[in-house]
Amino acid sequence: AAGVIQSPRHLIKEKRETATLKCYPIPRHDTVYWYQQGPGQDPQFLISFYEKMQSDKGSIPDRFSAQQFSDYHSELNMSSLELGDSALYFCASSLGAVGYTFGSGTRLTVV
């Protein structure tokens, strides 16, 4: 069965650079969620989109933005990167409240 695809798997950026993470949801899933998991921490919700509209917002910094495109894939844009942004970033997708599935994540390292 198709899963949630995230790219890239690993990303290394320097401070103050920008990064773009991509998420391709399971086919026919209409909702995408982004989570951030710092070292030794639990996943924290950032933002979600339903039918290409932002549906909920969590602890997402103002330096971050995201959108969901017409093909339902989503991108998380991160600017002015800081060392503290180094983390695993997970995307999840669902069809409404059904089938909530996580991707394998993108490991972002800011140096």
Add this chain to the structure above:
Amino acid sequence: DAKTTQPTSMDCAEGRAANLPCNHSTISGNEYVYWYRQIHSQGPQYIIHGLKNNETNEMASLIITEDRKSSTLILPHATLRDTAVYYCIVRVGDTGNQFYFGTGTSLTVIP
């Protein structure tokens, strides 16, 4: 969404049943209990969920008390590959909202 409380860590002998408790004393009538696990920085993996009846699938069983204030995830025959952090999450089931991850239980299966 209601808050959950889980033990920080547990050990289980390989081949034995692993019983992971979760308290959710403030759960509302329309909130489901979900269990996910995360194996070493991989994306959280769905295990099972339920509303008020006990549930069983190929991975585990979920026992929910009659008052729904607590539940137990049972892995019937734990293997070394079940070593992971297990998250108990309660969430309104008919909404596509985010999951609030608590600290989870770090389960170590011992040979």
